[in-house]
Each structure stands twice: as C-alpha cells, then as structure tokens.
Amino acid sequence: MASIDIKGVKKVYSGTVTAIHNLDLSIPDGQLVVLVGPSGCGKSTLLRMIAGLESITDGTIAIDGAVVNAKEPAERDIAMVFQNYALYPHMTVRGNLEYGLKNRGTPRDEIDRRVAEAARILEIEPFLDRRPRQLSGGQRQRVAMGRAIVRQPKAFLFDEPLSNLDAKLRGQMRIEIKRLQRNLATTSVYVTHDQLEAMTLADQLVVMNGGRIEQVGAPISIYERPETLFVAGFIGSPPMNLMPMDGALGAQAFASLDLPSGTDVVGIRPDSLVVSQPQTPSASFSGTVELVEPVGGESHVHMRLAGSSDIMIISVPGRTEIVEGAPMTVYAKAGDLHPFNHQTGKRTDTPAANP
C-alpha cells in the first residue's frame, strides 16, 4: 500500500512525438484512480510508465515516496492486469498464480496459503489445475486478477481489463473489482476509455486528452462541473449538448440570461432540459423532433433546432408521448447551463462568480 506521485513527467517517442506533456498527478494511498480518455490520449502510456514498461523521458514517478524511474518493473512492487490477461498459456491456473511468488523466493507454505486465499476470494478454486485456454473470458479475467492479488503489491495497475468481455460480464466484473479494491484497500490505477466504467469505479477520476490532464476530481463533481469543453463533451452519456452562441439562435435563446463575459459556447446536459417552462430564469429552444430513441427507463429525443442544422439531445424519463416530426420547445434553467469559451476551451464562470 502506497501513494504514487507523478511530477513533471514527460514521454517523447523517437525524439519528436510527445505522448505526455509535463504531467503532475498524485494518487493517494488506498484509492482507486481511473485514467479515462479517448484512444491515443496517453493514459496507457502513463500506466506503463508507472509499471516500468516504458522509460520516462523527463520528470519523476515515486511509489511510496521512493523515486522509481531507474527501477525495473519487478523492483517496483506493483502488479498489473492486462487487457488480454497475459496469462502464461503453458502453466496451469495455479502455476500462473504462483509464478510471481516463486520468482521472489516466497516460502512454499506461504505461497500455498496466498494462492488458496486468492482462489477463494475470486471463486476460481475449481479451475486451479486447468490451463488458461480451458477457461472462459470471465474466468481468465479472474485468474489475471488473482495473479495480481497473491503478490500483495503496493499498487494494482489495470490496463483496460474489461474491454474483452461482453457487456453483461463487464458490468458484473466492474462491481467485483470495486468490491475487491475496497476490501484490500490497495492503491489502484485503472485505465479505460469507457466513461461509464470510469464514472462507476473511480474514487478519483482523471480525464486525459492529448497527453495532458484535463480535469481531476470525484466522478460526480466532474460530471456536475466539467472544467473544460473536452471534459464536458467526453463525460456523460448521451453527451452534453454544446450550443454555440454566435448566430441568431444563441442571441435569442440566451438573451435574457446573464452569462459571464467571454462565453461563446453553452453546454446543457440532456437531462437538464425540460418540456415545461420553469419558474426561474431559463433558456428556451424550439425545433422539430427528428428521432426518438427509447432506451428503457428513459428516452432520448433528438431535436433539430429551428433555423439551424444543430441537433439537441433531450433525455426524458420513461416512455414518451413525443412523436417524430412534431414541433417541440424545451427549457433549461440558468443554473444548469455550463458556459465555455471555445478559444481557451475552459469554463468562463469562475467558482467565485457562481456560488
């Protein structure tokens, strides 16, 4: 168990391609931190640098207070769960679990005790003498996690561990990983491109883009108050509506509202849009319903704004009476608007201005 401190870390490939720019991040002891971002944002590179599988061009990474830049992966006392599980195909499940302990010269009875315990926790006892190829995807996933937990490392690193599973199993394993991490209270870094996985798992969510950190915080606070346009568009499903304020539409919709200066894009969550006009000051949008997607508990209405080619997505609870092709007007409370400047990509309302 340990904290991980990343200071001014940079990764440059073959002298020209910068994958990570001067990144600072500190991961507190015992927390589950999720790195999320689109592919190519540097999240996997960062994880592999923590693991010692990639060299660090500049800056320092410290695990438990000790700088590990020059240490081999084996000396960093971390365990990693790979996307393709990376189980040793020629060993049994037991052999896979024991391998790391044997390499470290753990006494035999201690190995047996830890393997038995991990097998019990992950419910893989019946498969201990099988080979990985005789297991299903979900079972392999458990073995991969077992291989990490028997080591009792300072930190777990997860590299998109659920992306090879089907949707149902993914949801199930997500809950198990969270429960396991809670029980063991081992510092964990988890990389994913799936924002739902990121939201549900994270104690701390780190949104990355283009080799930089966009925002760090608790998942809900990031959802409620995205600091940048990128985060606003990336976190949340269906994604936030980002309405440009230039042109006729912006002027009329937001005219009555006192938006901070410099605002030229306004973000509105699909679930903040309502069909009945609220008492408080609000923006209103009119258009035609183009498509209704019922997803079960709620429906997503795609509305084409009058006099523009922009589509707005509105999330309405339950099955809706709204029919495709009908005219529609929706409202958003002033407090539910997220004002941005597209030049800087940042929010325009500073915390002081918006209590």
Added chain:
Amino acid sequence: MQAKRTVFPNKILPYFLLLPQLAVTLIFFIWPALQAVKSSFEREDPFGFRTTFVWFENYRRLFIDPLYLSSVGKTAIFAFSVTLLSMSLSLILAVAVNRVLRTNRLYTTLLVWPYAVAPVVVGILWWFMFNPNIGIAPYLLRGLGISWNHRVDGVDAMILVIIAASWKQISYNFLFFVAGLQSVPNSLIEAAAIDGAGPFKRFWTIVFPLLAPTTFFLLIVNINYAMFDTFGIIDATTQGGPAQATNTLVYKVYSDGFIGLNIGSSSAQSVVLMIIVIALTAIQFRYVERRIQY
C-alpha cells in the same frame, strides 16, 4: 448454402491433371525405392552375370558388420552434434535479432543466405578454410598450438563435417525460431517482468516453453537433415575418411554401392534408412501437428 465446389463432369480430367505429379513421384521415388527393396534381397556376382535371391542375408551380414555398426555410432554422434550446434546457435541468433526489431530485416536476410548455398559448395568452402596445407583455420589454430589435420585425424574430420553441416542448417532453424519468437505475445514478457523474472528467467520459463512446438518440429527436421541431406558436404570434405571416421550411414550407402559396387548391401542399408525416415516423419506428424498446442 454449402461452400462452392468445383465439380468436373469429366471423369478422366482429374486424373489427367494429377498425372504429372504422379509420374514424377512414381518414376523418381516409388520405383527406385522398390528397386532398392528388391535388390536388398539379392546378391550379384562380381562380374554382374548372375543375381541370386538370398532372403535376409544382406541384412544379417549388415548387422554383424563392425564397420556398419561403427557407422551407426558415427552417424549418431554426427546427427546429435549437428542438431545441437545448429539449433542452439540459431536460437541465440534469433533471440538477438528479436531484440533489435528495427534492423532485423537486414539481419534476417543476411542470415538466410547460407541456406541457399548448395551442400557441395558448403563442403568445398569449409574444406578450403580447413585445408591443412593452405587453409586459414589450421594456420590460426597452429598459432594457438593446436595441430589440425582432418586428413589423418578422425576427430578433426568429424569436427569439420559437423561445423560445415551445422553452418548450413543454421539459416533454416533461425527463420523458424524468429517466427516463433515473434508469435510470443509481448504482454506475456511484460507480465513476467512485473512478476519478478529477470531476462534469463523470462526466457527459460516463458519464451522457451512457448517455443516448444517450433523446437520439436526443428528437432525432427534437423535429425533428418543431418542423417540424410549431408551427403554432399561429406563428399566434398572428407569422403567418409580418414579410416571411416566420418562414414555416416547415408555416405556409406553411396560408398558401398557406387565405389565398392556391393549393390545388395548398399540396398539393404538404404532400406534401413528409409525405415528411419518413415519413423521420424510419423513421429513428426503424430506429435508436432497435434500434441503441443496452446
């Protein structure tokens, strides 16, 4: 819907299309093989006037002939050494190339060249380098105080043919090992690195076991090669000598039959070799194709 199949309405056409391959196989493989089996049961008088059917007499004599039994021993030493030497060297080369992935195309191309060299040329090449009168190797060895003369020293002669035969086979093994190494997923190596295994341990506990199918395949191929395909190399370097020191089974077939003109014994020897080839091939198909798969 079934997969589309071409159906020949003409019954004779398929056989006609197969004919060239069948003809080659029959004329150059089956027929000589049957001839060998037939003459292995016969004895011919010294002037070639009369052949008598002698049942297993040729075989019986073969297995009590000390020269033949010594040739079996030489062949075993030769095949074992060539297989070990060429496989271990090519594995080292393949691992080295696999580490420097960026430049490996050049290395791979260069390392494959020896395979394209004809066996006789390989023999001449090494014969020249080790020539006791003018060769560079004996000259250098003399500087180290080692006297080299494969014309009189049987051990020297054996070392020479082993080196020549191994050198030629390294390319072939190397190609298969490189392909095998490339198919070991990188994440396995990384997982082992995180699991606390150093480079050597990673190689012996992860990479080498995963190469087992390749290694086993090459083992059979190399034994086959050393036992049967090295005729040209031996003929160009030592011609089985000195004093039978490098007279392997396949070379003995040639020297007894074509030099010694003992057709019956030579045929019996080639039938024995045929049986060994069939056995090795059977092992290869039975185990390589099925057993070792991950």
